[in-house]
Amino acid sequence: MMDCVEDSSQDPLSTVPIADPAPATMETKVEKKKPNENVSLADNSLLVDISDALSEKEKVKFTVHTKTTLPEFQKSEFIVVRQHEEFVWLHDRYEENEEYAGYIIPPAPPRPDFDASREKLQRLGEGEGALTREEFLKMKEELEDEYLATFKKTVAMHEVFLQRLAAHPVFRRDSHLRVFLEYEQDLCAKPRGKMDLIGGLVRSMTTTTDEIYLGATVRDVNDFFEQETSFLQEYYSHLKEAVAKVDRMTSKHKEVADAHIKLSSCITQLATREQPPMERFLTKASETFDKCRKIEGRMASDQDLKLADTLRYYMRDAHAAKAVLVRRLRCLAAYEAANRNLEKARAKNKDVHAPLEVQEAEQGQAEACAKFEQLSARAREELIDFRTRRVAAFRKSLIELAELEIKHARSQQELFRKSLQVLRECQ
């Protein structure tokens, strides 16, 4: 169980559990993706973690474990099983809640996607004839490790999502969150059928057209928000590009690591036809390449973890921040509509004394104004906070990335050095 509010340097990230060949249903002592810097109060009143996860066929079942001292909950410690769709359901409830319009809603975790791993495994099976038994086993092992890593990642992302909500002073009070954590039956979130998916697509499309439309018709009165909008637009697209490129790089890096398998297997083959001294030499050389492969693989996955995932997370966060700006603009449009309404009402009721219409319009306008001001103020805070969070997260990730890469490069160097020593003594 992990502290959801943690900012310490004692980060489990420093030990890379990716290397553990644990079974699929495993202890999720997984690295936390991002420290929650939203909340400075280090209270343990609501602690959430995903204590277990099970992958069966197409679905992943997460065991959400909650420990709380808050009175709103029925028990102080409890467990439910949730699927990915239920997380999305929860996210959507926050998104559509007008009270949270000014907040950056933590992005929903991405759908667990094992397609790539499955495809590779299938291709491996098809090409089995071309490989030696040893090569096949090694590649299979690599793929299983990859699968495990993907699995751990998806668990971590779902966990971070919940933890961010639980640590947030406002979000943690939401009734939907309570239901999500407590309610023992399945939530009404059906797996996304075709209509749902299309609905989702339409919704995301309208959001973008919203952006464009609103951007065109509503003048923004505030420089700050105008700057933020253009910054976020540009930043988001650069992040997207960077994520894509880094992903391609790390996947190729994994392939480089895998290519060592064939190399060491061929050297072993060569060894069997040689006299003992040379045989020992070649066998040792082959082992070296095998170890080298593992280290390269780890280099690749650490790049993925620290660099790609950070970029990816902040890309999604940037998207969520953009959503805040859109909501604000909508609110502004409503405010301006209320203004126009008031003017119209006044104009119409010029000669009427204490007209009800005008009073109503005045009230409407006042509400709209208050709403807008409130939203703007909150949004401003959130966006500034976004910047701070981003900078801190990048800093942490880049430092960790550099440290890990140095560690791996050192172990490779050491591996080669030791091997050279042993090999030179051979024969």
Place this chain on the structure above:
Amino acid sequence: MSAGPDTPPFSTVDINNDSRDDEDIFASAVQEVSLDPEVNGAREGLEKVSIDDTPASISTSLNSPVMEEIATERSNNIIITVTEPQKIGEGMSSYVAYRVFTKTNMPIFSKHEFAVLRRFSDFLGLHEKLTEKYLRSGRIIPPAPEKSIVGTTKLKMTSTPSTENVNGSVSSAGVQSQFVERRRAALERFLNRVAQHPVLSIDPDFREFLESGMDLPKATSTSALSGAGMLRLFNKVGETVNKITYRMDEADPWFEERAVRVETLEACLRRLGGACEALAGERRELAVRTHDAARAHASLSGADPHAPLSRALSHVADLHEKIENLRLEQSNTDFFILSEHIKDYLGLIGSIKDVFHERVKVFQNWQHAQMQLTKRRENKAKAELSNRPDKAEQAANEIIEWETKVERNQQEFDSISRVIKKEIERWEEIRVDELRATLLHYLEEHMKHQAQAIRYWDAFLPEARAIK
């Protein structure tokens, strides 16, 4: 692999065996070598040939080092370097000239250090001559680098290629100079292998190649598209058919066993070569993608308003560009060290197969002569039976003639068998030593690459820490 200490080379050659044809020309030269073991350091025979500095000649560095050290334990004190490829002329008549620099104490050379300019076809011409002279006696001729019509034409048609380091992204110019570098290195290995061979190294044509300041007569017969080239192609086809159709009655199990061993080795090496090239290719692709990632980070850096983070991201971009180069270098290491070594050995195995085949041909000759002898004997018997004294006498003469031929052919067969055994034993030792050296070198280079990676990341770390 029996590596028994042998007597000085070729002392078993019977100098009184006058029936051997062209071999005799070299009998005296060969004797010279064996009488003067001090001269070329050959003590325990060739079995102790150590190729300590061969790694240097197989070195990958794209600016070729001039090797200064001469290992003292080798049987031939000679080091050859091939440098400074220069394009001479323009267009289709242009060619690349290489500087061949030799450093040696061998007495057959008039100087200790000398250099000449040679072009690729000169090397091929040398190889051809050596093959003509020595293949028949069972020598393994180091293979010459392959011709490449595509590579050569590209070279001719582009403006003077740069002979510098392949730096930065893989462009066509980079690929060009890779081609030249591969060829240069291969030519160097070829010459050094010849130079280490006890018999080939003292061949006058070889000497002339290394020493003679004059341009060698243009070896047109080596050009792929010439008439002689076509003829060679036909002959090759005929040979191949022969190889397939003629089944020799192998009396010596050693040869059968070796042939099998060589085949399996070839298969292994081919696989290894494939794996190595695959690895080199993946790394090259990784370099390209690293470049893309670097660019993306640079753009990101530009878009980030937070100055320290922007700086750090820009450093990430720089770092990845450096890593891109590192990946390229790693790829080159895979390629130039390991892959080329394997190609060499596949070529050498080709030469071994050629030599085995020569032996088969010699055997064929012997059998043929045997058959002729038998026929003549039959003729004589027939003539005697049918009481034809004149025919009988003719047959008797022919019998003598063919008996001589049979004896000579048999001796040729025995000799080639013997020589091949020696050559193979020598080769086996060298093979193991070279493989060892290559793998050690390969690992060393990769170790250096890791050290470089550490330096790059170490330099970046403070930048990351400096954010905010």
